[in-house]
Amino acid sequence: MKSYCYIDGQIKKLNQAMLPVTDLSILRGFGVFDFLRIYNQKPFRLADHFDRLINSAKLMNLDVPVSLDDLDKIIKNLLVKNKLTEASIKIVLTGGESDDGISLKSQTSHFFILMDDLCDMPSSVFKKGAKLITYNHQRVIPGAKNSNYIPAVLMQTKKKKAGAVEILYTDNDLVLECATSNFFLVKAGVLITPKNNVLKGITRKVVLEIAKKNKIKIEERDVLVSEIKTADEIFITATNKFICPIVMIDKNKIGDGKVGPISVKLLNLYKDYIAEVCK
Ligand SMILES: Cc1ncc(COP(=O)(O)O)c(C=O)c1O
Known part of the structure; x- marks a missing residue:
């Protein structure tokens, strides 16, 4: 993490940023x-990330204390202070201070922003493809990017042992999303992604836009676990993972076990899009 962060109206040294122990986040x-990520001093799809933050807060009865314009200015000041042009940032809105340790109290949330270097997956993952392991779980209030990542944290050891990049959440017969990414499947040239009970990722949104522009057919709908075995290609999407091709899920080989052409095409188009909007 970089030395300077933003908290409740001020830029502070990371080791001087404090939260009260009565905060519901704690x-x-x-x-x-x-x-989100910043390339060439330009926050990528900031308005989308801000809208999602507002929506996440609304679903949790919380209020975001800044406007999109404020946020843009804060990020730019923080970049200068940390002497960065490329970065990743985490924007956090806490549950706020509570009198009885469980009830929400309005206007007591704390709002902070942490900045770090970009962190990319090894290039071999994009060439050879990666593995997922499955876990039956549906996130609480899935439409909100809330701070409950308990199963994700607990499953890290198992994930690493299996040599997997992500944990794929299934809900009985349905495929949902990964612990920190969205799920896509390609079948007979059609791009299919779960629609319900998932976090609507910004990378997912951009991939759907790019696919539409390039005349690739899209289906946003419930996806059955059984469709994994007959998929031609599978990939996952996330801010830090881009479009990550998947060639194995648990013990099942996906398609011919190699990275598929639609995954490669979309990854290249996605990279071109970033370069274009952040030049
Ligand atoms: C549960 C979950 N789903 C999907 C995503 C992907 O979202 P994005 O593409 O905006 O990074 C994330 C990102 O961290 C996530 O935590």
Whole structure:
């Protein structure tokens, strides 16, 4: 993490940023956040990330204390202070201070922004493809990027042992999303992604826009676990993972076990899009 952060109206040294121990984020894991990347001093799809933060907060009865314009200015000041042009940032809105340790109290949330270097996956993952392991779980209030990542944290050891990049959440017969990414499947040239009970990722949104522009057919709908075995290609999307091709899920080989052409095409178009909007 970089030395300077923003908290409640001020830029501070990271080791001087404090939260009260009565905050519901600490006592109950109740809060929301968002995560985005900055290229060439330009926050990528900031308005989308801000809208999602507002929506996450609304779903949790919290209020975001800044406007999109404020946020843009804060990020730019923080970039200068940390002497960065490329960065990743985490924007956090806490549940706020509570009198009885469980009830929300309005206007007591704390709002902070942490900055770090960009963190990319190794290039071999994009060439050879990666593995997922599955876990039956549906996130609480899935439409909100809330701070409850308990299963994700607990499953990290198992994930690493299996040599996987992500944990794919299934809900009985349905595929939902990964612990920190969205899920896509390609079948007979059609791009299919779960529609319900998932966090609507910004990368997911951009991929759907790019696919539409390039005349690739799209289906946003419920996806059955059984469709994994007959998929031609699978990939996951997330801010830090871009479009990450998946060639194995648990013990099942996906398609011919190699990275598929639609995954490659979309990854290249996605990279071109970033270069274009952040030049
Ligand atoms: C649960 C979950 N789903 C999907 C995503 C992907 O979202 P994005 O593309 O905005 O990074 C994330 C990102 O962290 C996530 O936590």
